[in-house]
Amino acid sequence: MLYPLFADLNDRHVLVVGGGDVAARKTAMLLKAGARVTVGAPVLAPELREWVQQGRIAYKPGAYRSDWLDGTWLVIAATRSRPLNARIAADGQARQRLVNVVDDAALSSFQVPALIDRSPLLVAISSGGAAPMLARRLRERIESLLDPAWGSLLQLAQRYRARIRTRHADLAARRRFYDWLHDGPVHAQLRAARPAHAEHRLVTALSDAAAPAASGSVALVGAGPGDPGLLTLRALRALNEADVILHDALISEPILDLARRDAVRIAVGKRAGGMHTPQDSIHALMLEHAQAGKRVVRLKGGDPFVFGRGGEELDVLREHGIAYEIVPGITAAVACAAYSGVPLTHRGHAQSVRLVTAHGQSSSNTLDWRELAQERQTLAIYMGVGQLEELTAQLIAHGRAASTPFALIENGTLPQQRTLTGVLGDLPALAARHAIEAPALLILGEVAAQADSSHWFGELLGESRSQTAVPPAVLADAA
Template sequence: MSDNPKLFPVFMNLAGKKVLVVGAGEVAARKIRLLLGTDAEIHIGAIHFSETVLALTQTTFTLHHGPYQTEWLNDAWLVIAATQDRELNERIAREAEQQRIPVNVVDTRELCAFQVPAMVERGDLRVAISSGGHAPVIARRIRERIETLLDPSLGTLMAMTERYRPAIRRARPSLPQRRQFYNWLLDGPVSHELRSGNLAQAEFMLLSALKQAEESAQGLVTLVGAGPGDPGLLTLNAQRALNEADVILHDRLVGADVLALARRDAQCISVGKKAGENQNATQDRIHTLMKHYAEQGLHVVRLKGGDPFIFGRGGEELQFLREHGIAYRVVPGLTAALAGAAYAGIPLTHRDHAQSVRLLTAHRRPGHDIENWPALTQPGQTLVFYMGVKQIAALQTQLLHHGQSPDTAVAFIENATMKTQRVIHARVANMAEQAGEYNLQSPALIVVGDVVALGKDLAWFKSVMNQDTNAPYASPSTPEHPLHAPLHRTASLQPEHTSAKLN
């Protein structure tokens, strides 16, 4: 048996069941308070009873005066040993285990079959926090933080939803519809009125919503930017959408760590485009799936790498949804250019080097090549090319042809923000040669401009690849920041789960 087994969280119904507490001091009193309101048949055994325990006892309590007796365990469902005698506690734990009765020995983790967590209560809503018995003080501190997050009105909301539960089930017969309704109750005007103390108004709003069941049960599509790869860069609204989604249609490059933030029973469908396949056919399939699931009254999250509106065809998807009368909303994401440059230590603008930045895609429709190259090669700006790995030689030719200095700094940022991030520094004069020599792979950003040279000194993010002394990367001269480095070294995405919206 493991010395540190993973605990199984459970809430028990103790109504009418015998629970034995051995000990009647202040520690025992804390455990007895937790049992109050459970309708358990509480037995307390001790030689001496503290005034605190006596004040808690009711006529329904059974008190056993005197030294512990094995017979006290008879018919018990739970046992709590709260004496100050270590040997006695060990005996109680041993005898309870022999009778297969779960036992908790206060402050002695190794003797416990179950542990009593720190709890936050809002009416029937209970949040339990466990440290596995290792650090109960930390568990209590976490409880204090959660206490500030959960408004006391949640208890009233729980009671109201229980009262109208049959009506909610009638008005919202399917599980996804009910989930949407409960999300609305928690995040919408009903909760706001309860927090303001307006119980009657809150109840009126709930009843009005139930009468509009058909309209409120319509599906919804949320276009969500997943960011460039590091799950820590998702916005709070993006995380909330993932937790509310019934169906998630995600790009191929959205990583496993990002998808792990979704609700466990959400249906995840990969709809990513691959090189060489019919892109329009794939996009048509995405449109069809969004429409199909939304018309079933489901909440669909269209999860796109980076930002949906930066070379992600998000605008086309919204046009489709609007044409078909499907409700939608947008949660922006951090685009790869901003995050990738930041993780490479490259400021895209700088008072001395670049007063503007241009985001361009090298992957375009036939006949829609990059125009106005002379404007792109003007000094004082930074160029960031998406989806350009296969066009590096052509980009180099155009830059040089239209007057870009051969000595202009270039950076290739591969797998931006990921554990496998790699930064290759070059110049316009040798950018194609460097990309080939170091076998640059998609997804990768191409950053061109004088600011790129600053990355050699300002780089701070040390990925696994960049810690290799042979990697084509100028390591920072200063030590790795103690607050940042461990955080990003623990990223768990695999190389194939990169997430910049690049090809």
């Protein structure tokens, strides 16, 4: 078992033996820690040469000599020769120097861990050299949970530590204050890149006679189109911090499974012919839980501000003085098009893209059909499965050619995705023949024809297609 420690190398001498790219990476980390680095090697990589010229590092040219270790605190052996690395390790042991031999745990007297850097917060992961790839994978997971604002928060707390201890001499009261500092408006302001506001909230809290009360907040979070892999890191962090999650009907179980286990989940979906939660009820739930001091996530499919009524919910939060943040998501038009191999814009076919909703019986009466029927643009039509006949008739009547290609994507980005292709004049009949159901997104325009050749995910449907499409690259790999 290794003994974990964090070494203070500020202004201390460290030797790096080796002049290649690996040595440069190790040197960069040491410089960041404030070490006085000497690199020894016959030849240096360009980056190391530049640092020598800038005076940032010292240089010992030529072949390694054991007296290079004199005066050093620790040593990094980053040469390509195992016998040479073994000699450096033996010299270090004889002189009681800590030596790390890159990618050779047997020769090393210390390991360099996988690191998550939120300075001054550092999280280090080590497998003792047994499984460095696993350590890197764990680092990636933890990295996704720690937002960059933690570093700024710790720096702020460090500056005010003495005042916090004086203001809250009682340990229990101090712990409650730190809980507020970590979970409340100060951290939220830092996440929003408003450090002056954050410091003001902290100073105000230290000046008030009463301890700061827990304050609730709401995050309007876009969950993307359904594939959990398309969640943003910020959305994942919000799910892991939430006390209450108000989620749409189309949010997939795999996405909800990523949320904090003890979070209260409330379904507030709207689906035609099924469960329907009035928007006013959603507003009331947001306010109820936020005003009770809870961290609420309003989890929406796609993006909150693209046909997600996020603007209405934002107005309510502002009106009632509720702290909020908006976490954008990948909207269905972008994701479904990508998963079907359709570029929404193309220099030869479409210089613009329009996002349109066809939801509701009155929608068709408010759309500018003449503008929508213009050529050399892509239409991405949301929630239009129930109005395909009306959409087709209006577009053709206003000048869009019946031969215009379309791609109708059902359950986009999910394992059950199906992409139906054809031309506008055949759209209603083809959709009925293949029993396309909501949720589905319609892409109309010349670019949609590329789905026939570039489609790579899910099932491709059409007049003569009933098999799952396999990209040419995949076929080549299997051959």
